[in-house]
Amino acid sequence: MMTAATAHITVRNLTMAYGDFLIQRDLNFTIDRGDIFIIMGGSGCGKSTLMRHLVGLKAPRTGQVLYGGQSYWESDAAQQRRLKRCFGVMYQSGALWSAMTLTENIALPLEQYTDLTAQQIRRVASLKLALVGLRGFEDFYPAEISGGMQKRAGIARAMALDPEILFFDEPSAGLDPVSAKNLDDLILELRESLGTTMVIVTHELASIFAIGNNSVFLDPETKTMITTGNPHTLLKECANPKVRAFLTRGAA
Amino acid sequence: MEQAKLMVFPQQDSLLFQLSGSWMLQTGVPGADESLRQLRSGTAIRRVAFDASEMRGWDSGLLTWLLALADYCNTHAIDIDSSGLPDGVVRLLALACAVPPREGAQRSVRKKSLISDIGNDTLDAARITGEFMRFFGESVLSLLNLLRGRAVYRRSDLWLIIQDAGVRALPIVSLVSFLVGLILAFVGAIQLQNFGAGIYVADLVGIAMTREMAAIMTGIIMAGRTGAAYAAELGSMSVNEEIDALQTCGFSAMEFLVLPRMLALMLMMPLLAVYADLMGILGGAVVAVAILDLTWLEYFIQVTKAVSLADFSVGIFMSMVFGIIVAVIGCLNGIKCGRNSQAVGMATTSAVVSAIVMIVIASAVLTVIFDVLGI
Ligand SMILES: Nc1ncnc2c1ncn2[C@@H]1O[C@H](COP(=O)(O)OP(=O)(O)O)[C@@H](O)[C@H]1O
């Protein structure tokens, strides 16, 4: 399904701030269609904040976020809604709706945006839960499953509508190695067969090298990005000591 | 886009599913039930195969249909020949089946009958009463701990809570008690004027406000304003496991969270009630001056003659009791709150409703007791 790389998301001169508190400035990078794009950087450098900008939850201080050439923040409400339909987001803390069962959590977007029958929606929800290894937990409430399982349920909800772009905020934090490996396989497979673009915040080196083919590295001290590109290339060629330390666990 | 189409070709001991069109969620896919029925009706089917050469596109719609089929086949020892399916589909299906369903995790929904409902409600009522008693007992113990100087809580919290339950409540208490005094005086004035006894409006308003109305009105206001806030605050704390975190740090939730709130309301409610007394009497004065042609001075002198120290103390005592009721019920509902957002709403509702009910019951009981004691 993959064709020659076309830009899917373009970030231009993006500056992010909470009030007077500057988080990151002058971010410039491009995410191609079908990329598995990794957002890297130390804790608190603004990775989740960058994700909030990419999914349209927070307006940039300056700069633009373009989807296939269309600027999100300069579109009207109807266009923004159409763009948002192509996003699936998994939040760092899961953000499952606590008063609904896992099935209901996944069913809500399906009920809203498709014409499927209740029975079919239930089946789709079971499938999504099966893909993240949660078969049999359909009727559990979020508070009744473990933290790692909540994470995976959040991923299942993000995938509900087979979105064009999936955003995962630290999906493998709190997962056991086997579940984390299954998750990596799932991410690769979704990209391979459905052509989904993935934007993933993660610290897992194994995962970064196993799945990532593009990335950006944010630096909390200089408050800007150091570099962008394929993590393997960065490991081989990037001379910046911070990036090297990150990608080699401080060994070099 | 082309609609998804499905044709089934039975062969000796196998079924061939021929898929065509686009199998997307957006455009709708055939339900799995129909296909399952065909599987079931065909006798001795050992194998299913697929032909997807005419299929134009797919997403979870196809996978959903396949997973239902695969589940049936796995439990009935039917072989699945997936060679006719796109590679991506096969791999995703393998991922979906990688982790077997957790045994025993499935929920069965039990049917409920009226009788079991009534039984459960009765048991619940007994349990809740028991819980309230235990909670109240524990809060009294923590109060004793405080008197011995051993309770652990944050002084700064206490001041913030006192400020919120005290000064911040003045505007609404002023408004409501002023109007209650005004209404009492107005209703009384019309009747008393008939007998030429207009001056006794001062007795009516003074005694009613100081003995009962000020305490009840502030109680109800604080139940809606502060009791609800306590339930919502502690409720969302327990949803986020913050209360568990306090407990593992060695703090007692009772001393750390409930005690300051109870203290704040025990101290502030009587003060608010005194204030409400004054505002109510002032409201009565406005009516007395405007309708009954009394002077301000005449009215206030009559009030001081009518209201005894006993009336005043009864009101103060009641408001302190109401303060404890509001704080304990608010905190109890918050701490016992379930683990989801809906539960916080229910805890808040239940805190306000049961606090108001308890206030009314308590005031009736106390009135009878004082009457018997002749106070
Ligand atoms: N709502 C907020 N208001 C103000 N500052 C915030 C807010 N959310 C996050 N921050 C600050 O922004 C910085 C980046 O946060 P975040 O994007 O969550 O980091 P991370 O890279 O670990 O995901 C942190 O220093 C944090 O203190």
Ligand SMILES: [Mg+2]
């Ligand atoms: Mg983060």
